[in-house]
Amino acid sequence: MGDPLKIGIIGGGGWLGGAIAASILDAGLVQPRDLSLSYRREQPHRFAGSFWTTDSQRLADRSDVIIVSVRPADWQPLAVNAGGKLVISVMAGIRLRELAKHHNTDRVVRSLPNAAAEVGKSYTPWIGSEGVNDQDRAIVRATFDACGAQDEVASENDIDYLTGLSGSGPAFPALLADAMMRDAVSRGITPDVARRAVTAVLVGSGRLFEKSGECPAYTVEAFVGYRGTTAAAIEAMRDAGFDAAVRDGLAAAFQKSVDMGNSS
Numbered sequence: 345m346g347d348p349l350k351i352g353i354i355g356g357g358g359w360l361g362g363a364i365a366a367s368i369l370d371a372g373l374v375q376p377r378d379l380s381l382s383y384r385r386e387q388p389h390r391f392a393g394s395f396w397t398t399d400s401q402r403l404a405d406r407s408d409v410i411i412v413s414v415r416p417a418d419w420q421p422l423a424v425n426a427g428g429k430l431v432i433s434v435m436a437g438i439r440l441r442e443l444a445k446h447h448n449t450d451r452v453v454r455s456l457p458n459a460a461a462e463v464g465k466s467y468t469p470w471i472g473s474e475g476v477n478d479q480d481r482a483i484v485r486a487t488f489d490a491c492g493a494q495d496e497v498a499s500e501n502d503i504d505y506l507t508g509l510s511g512s513g514p515a516f517p518a519l520l521a522d523a524m525m526r527d528a529v530s531r532g533i534t535p536d537v538a539r540r541a542v543t544a545v546l547v548g549s550g551r552l553f554e555k556s557g558e559c560p561a562y563t564v565e566a567f568v569g570y571r572g573t574t575a576a577a578i579e580a581m582r583d584a585g586f587d588a589a590v591r592d593g594l595a596a597a598f599q600k601s602v603d604m605g606n607s608s
């Protein structure tokens with residue numbers, strides 16, 4: 345067996361960095377003493393036994409793998425020389441070429457998890473640079489399997505598109521849930537009941553969807569074919585522009601990711 349893996353998470357005090365840290369610790373991919381996390385302002389009281397620092401270069405020096413999880417706007421001023429080590433970025437928009445140049449390594453991975461990493465249910469597409477080897481790939485898979493599911497994809501264009509589809513994805517059911525809740529409350533349903541009803545719909549339909557493995561079009565058609573209340577709702581939502589709203593939203597996220605890459 346080789347030496348235990350040492351992992352550092354720059355921005356480990358943040359939302360996604362903290363979720364990844366919790367997932368890889370839970371999965372036993374890294375031991376607490378081999379995990380380093382950097383923060384900027386206030387040290388979070390999490391991950392006892394791990395190494396917290398404000399010095400991200402120190403973190404990089406004591407790690408084999410460096411995960412970069414700061415907001416894209418905070419990345420340019422982040423001067424960290426990885427010296428050829430594996431760098432895994434979870435940042436939206438930042439391209440492989442820029443990552444390699446900025447961190448002085450040809451072993452870089454661009455990935456895009458989502459907020460469900462917090463409950464071990466992220467979906468994470470990723471792509472590696474030419475310098476990434478088979479062992480690096482195995483580390484990336486293990487890292488994002490610990491957070492949910494992952495796929496290596498064919499191009500950075502795929503990452504830009506999936507940044508909207510799955511990276512931003514958890515926001516879309518939240519948007520639907522919010523609209524449903526507000527409608528329910530406006531019709532006199534108590535907020536408590538509305539919240540419980542909407543939460544049950546989201547969680548229950550997610551589980552159902554996962555279990556059946558059906559194509560969503562088939563499910564929708566089955567409901568439409570029933571010719572009841574659900575068909576009435578689906579047809580009214582579609583007439584009101586549901587499909588176009590989703591298409592335009594995904595296009596806006598895709599474009600934003602490309603624009604962020606052009607300006608980084």
Ligand SMILES: NC(=O)C1=CN([C@@H]2O[C@H](COP(=O)(O)OP(=O)(O)OC[C@H]3O[C@@H](n4cnc5c(N)ncnc54)[C@H](OP(=O)(O)O)[C@@H]3O)[C@@H](O)[C@H]2O)C=CC1
Nearest residue numbers: 355357358359360383384385413414415416435436457459
């Ligand atoms: N949240 C999400 O759902 C997803 C996020 N992402 C990507 O993940 C990245 C992180 O996002 P998220 O976790 O939401 O953001 P957060 O703001 O929650 O976390 C970023 C963290 O980075 C810290 N930070 C900033 N600069 C430095 C620095 N120089 N050294 C050490 N720490 C620093 C911040 O500290 P401080 O609070 O003190 O400023 C903060 O805790 C982003 O690039 C985003 O694009 C990708 C997919 C999904």
Ligand SMILES: O=C(O)[C@@H]1CCC=N1
Nearest residue numbers: 436458507511512513
């Ligand atoms: O909204 C964002 O920019 C980040 C990236 C994908 C999800 N959250």
